[in-house]
Amino acid sequence: MARTPVISMQDPIRTAEVVELYRANGWSSADKPGELMAALRGSHSLVTARIGQRLIGIGNAISDGHLVVYYPHLLVHPDYQRAGVGRLMMQALSENYAGLHQQMLTADEAAVRFYESLGFERAGSTVPMWIYAGNEH
Helix, strand or coil: CCCCCEEECCCCCCHHHHHHHHHHCCCHHHHCHHHHHHHHHCCCEEEEEEECCEEEEEEEEEECCCCEEEEEEEEECHHHCCCCHHHHHHHHHHHHCCCCCEEEECCCHHHHHHHHHCCCCCCCCCCCCCCCCCCCC
16 A cells, blocks of 8 residues: 655655665665765755655755755655655755746656656756766766
């Protein structure tokens, strides 16, 4: 029986549960747990989704708090994907930044339709660029 996840913007996170979630999604940042936890805890905002005590989703925002917010991570455990969990977490995050001039993210091609359904669109003729030390892309 599926239960409704609890979405929180103040939920304390533990290394083991975060690493398990990142590993379940194949994200290379799971290989750097110290840096990952510091990054998440140092975010401007952090959102979690839990069913009972189980962490099933996490997302974060980096922002100047006035003009721009960037959403670098949004993960939902594969067992709970396509059940509205990501949508609930993004809605909680975006409520904090509704009046900002620019909300941005980088999406894998498989996630583009999801983000478009939330109002995001491709950024005109801009080209995403990065220096990246990961291995999942």
